[in-house]
Amino acid sequence: MIKNIIFDFGDVFINLDKGIIFREMEKFGGSIDLTPEMIALNGIYEVGGISSEEFIAQLQSQYPKASAIEIENIWNSMLLDFPEERLEFIENLAKEGEYRLFLLSNTNDLHITHVAQKMGSDRYERFQKPFEKFYLSHEINLRKPNAEIYQFVLDENGLKAEETFFIDDTKENTDAAEKLGITCWNIQVGKEDIVQLKSKL
Incomplete structure (x- = not known):
């Protein structure tokens, strides 16, 4: 489960x-x-x-x-738009309270600063709020697909791999997580959308 x-x-x-x-x-x-x-x-x-x-x-x-x-x-310039329907989706998922939610991103200081500025402080805070923890690679000094980063998230939050679901657009990252017993969805960009999550669980 x-x-x-x-x-x-x-x-x-x-x-x-x-x-x-x-x-x-x-x-x-x-x-x-x-x-x-x-x-x-x-x-x-x-x-x-x-x-x-x-x-x-x-x-x-x-x-x-x-x-x-x-x-x-x-x-x-690689950072484009953040569709409102995705933001509303994660907010609603958090309100339902059925799952513990975490963000785990390979990113860097320039990109996340730019994202926060582009989204505006209110909208960026809305995005952060649904997540119990917001893990950014440059802050925790670990990056995907190294097994250590997944183990770090599991250990720090007392999560069991078999009770955890991970979504990433890079197959190398989901393959690495699966080796630890985590169930994964390698989302196909342009063909699938995160708002379809419940059909994958």
Whole structure:
């Protein structure tokens, strides 16, 4: 019996355009593909291993034609809209009180700051309120799909894996959670929506 639900954030609640960064950086001599250096740098930044200033400075060394503000704007441009029906869905789910709700997101300081500004303080607080805990990778120094991050959430909240349901748009992340005994929904972006959750439980 499912008692706990853990939600991803990007492409589950907020829509993303993950490819826009590479399309835009190409204008400054960047690659349209995800380079090993970019993967490594993003991984370090997502667990709070470097500051936003250091992150931008390292990107500037790769794309010297771009200014710091241009890089920041491009980096944040992948964050699109947050449909109201999804916000109302999570609020209503919390009001029903049937499940313990948690957010678990691989994100970084620049992105979450931008999201909060874009949503406005009232709407962002509305989003945070339904969740018992709001776990962001750069704050807890752990990231998906490493098993440690799922175990951390389970242990800190006294959750049993077999009573826990996890939703994420990245198959690598749901595969890792399933190995711990967590039931998962690898949501198909553009084909499925989080508002359909109850049909998956």
